Amino acid sequence: MKILIVGGGMGGTILANNLARKLRNELKSGKASITMLSASDKHMYQPGLLYVAVGKMNPSEMYRDQVSLLEPSIEFKVDPVTEFNLDDKNVKAKSGTTYNYDIIVIATGSRTHAEGTPGLAEYAEQFYTEADAVKMYKKLEAFEGGKVVVAVGVPHKCPMAPLEITFMLVDYFKQRGIWDKVQLHYTYPIGRTHSLEPVAKWATPEFERLGITYETLFNMKEVNENAVVSEEGTEAEYDLLITVPAHKGMQVIEDAGLGAGGFIPTDRKRLNMEGRENVYVLGDTTNLPISKAGSTAHFEAEALAENIASLMTIGTATRDYDGKVFCFIEAGDGKATYAMFNYQNPPDPKAPTAGIHMFKTAYNKMYWASARGLL
Amino acid sequence: MADRKIVDAKNTFCPGPLMELIANMKQAEVGDELLVLSTDEGSANDIPEWINKVGHEVIESSEDAGVWSIVVKKTK
Incomplete structure (x- = not known):
């Protein structure tokens, strides 16, 4: 065989x-x-x-x-x-x-399909390859304040990435001491701040607590030099645009x-x-x-x-895949949580803790044991 | 009649029926109809809300034994 x-x-x-x-x-x-x-x-x-x-x-x-x-x-x-x-x-x-x-x-x-959104590759930052992630970091380092917009294409790899990058940006700007000079604006394709309703119920008040503005039902149609335009007919002006581009196989x-x-x-x-x-x-x-x-x-x-x-x-299969997914969610401020679900059971994420963030940090190293099939 | 593609999003939570529909709409041609199957009660509201906001068309919506069937048409 x-x-x-x-x-x-x-x-x-x-x-x-x-x-x-x-x-x-x-x-x-x-x-x-x-x-x-x-x-x-x-x-x-x-x-x-x-x-x-x-x-x-x-x-x-x-x-x-x-x-x-x-x-x-x-x-x-x-x-x-x-x-x-x-x-x-x-x-x-x-x-x-x-x-x-x-x-x-x-x-x-899968791979990002930036070319499917006119202007995205030219004007926006993304982080799905090493070269793009390094380029984005250099752009952040040169940024001294203004409006930062996060925009999300569909479908995309890692459903937690839009929220995680948003909260990690807050930490980044705070650590640089320029958070008071930044207006962070989050956009999302469906009518809440995350596809998982319990995650959205946690994230939305966090946005409000941190002063992050948001617009839902916002699907990127095109990007120009100063604004990202949505399929829904609205646009978000930016000084720095961070995107999760749509993906393709x-x-x-x-x-x-x-x-x-x-x-x-x-x-x-x-x-x-x-x-x-x-x-x-x-x-x-x-x-x-x-x-x-x-x-x-x-x-x-x-x-x-x-x-x-x-x-x-x-001579026969013995197991069905049950739809299991487990996603860490970096929540910023040294905390994290996670969502676990399958075809039958919805997620029930808990409040972020420092302990889960530490575990996620450890997992960044433990991954190699996981890839070997040992975890 | 245009091909009617089925988007079977039953018993899935993430990315969810509306996000699946948006992804499939991108691959569809103008005039195509898509049938979304969802076990999420919220789909009965959030799919029509998005369809109407973008300017596509909801053809029909029904529920049977906890499964919502929503047919939409890509108009532009």
Whole structure:
């Protein structure tokens, strides 16, 4: 049984490691093989970008060699896929090599699509790549006061990011001693300050306490030199514009016609691509109506590893993915909270505490154990 | 009749039915109809509120056994 994992992010890495342990005997005897294809030899801890953007983390802290995170029994190649031939059970990669498989798992992730909003790339700051996060930090360092607007595109990776960057900006400006010269204005696409109602119920009074103004039902249509204009017909003038751009799946997924916007139609419990029994999808690459977050990929990967292993050993899947998501929420002022939920149970976040912030800070290091499938 | 795409947002909390609809509207063509399925009672209000504010059209809205079915049309 040849298992091919396309993508070396959180989901692909945890899946590969869990499978390598569950199928130890099959790998040793040659009955199974696991190959991972990735676009990079480095693995990035993506939540670190938030911290880089406000000068709280050095970019070098976000990376490990991908091969150092993988069980030795996994074959790892830096060879990004350029063609998916699902009917023939193979993919073609950049090197020209064709890789055959019995089971494929597609975990290629998502990317910002700044070009979908005219003017955004030219005038706005964003923090979803190392280069963008460093550029944003330099812009912040040169900022001496004025109106800062936070604007959010849909869909986007990490649903907590809009709130987190807002509260982290408050801390940043306070620490620089210029908070009294800043007017911070938050905008959000739906009719409350966060998609999760309990989180919005906590965040809105926090905004009012801190003097952060906000406008809901605000979807970025275009950005010009001085203002961001919404689909709803309003505009917000800015001196500094911080954005969470809309995201898309990877271009290769779109080019292969696997899913609109680069997101693959996926069964919400078994995580197979709709209409395909030997094609599975993880993390941001799915079209599931759940958070595009590392924890989503993590919990999906755990469920899928059990199912692929049990398919090999007893011939049938044994577990459904239950929709579990766990998101930390940095709340500023040295505090944090979290939201945990699944398909059946809504989140019930508690008041932020220093303890949870400390745990989140520790998790920024513990992540590497998580990627190895040990946490 | 234009294709009617189904946005199945039942039993999901984040990003939620309206955010899912907004994302799907971006991929839709003018004239397309989308059917949103939601188990969130708030969708009966917040989806029409956004649709009307942007200037799209609500075609129909109904509820059956706790599932709201809201059909909208992209008009621009």
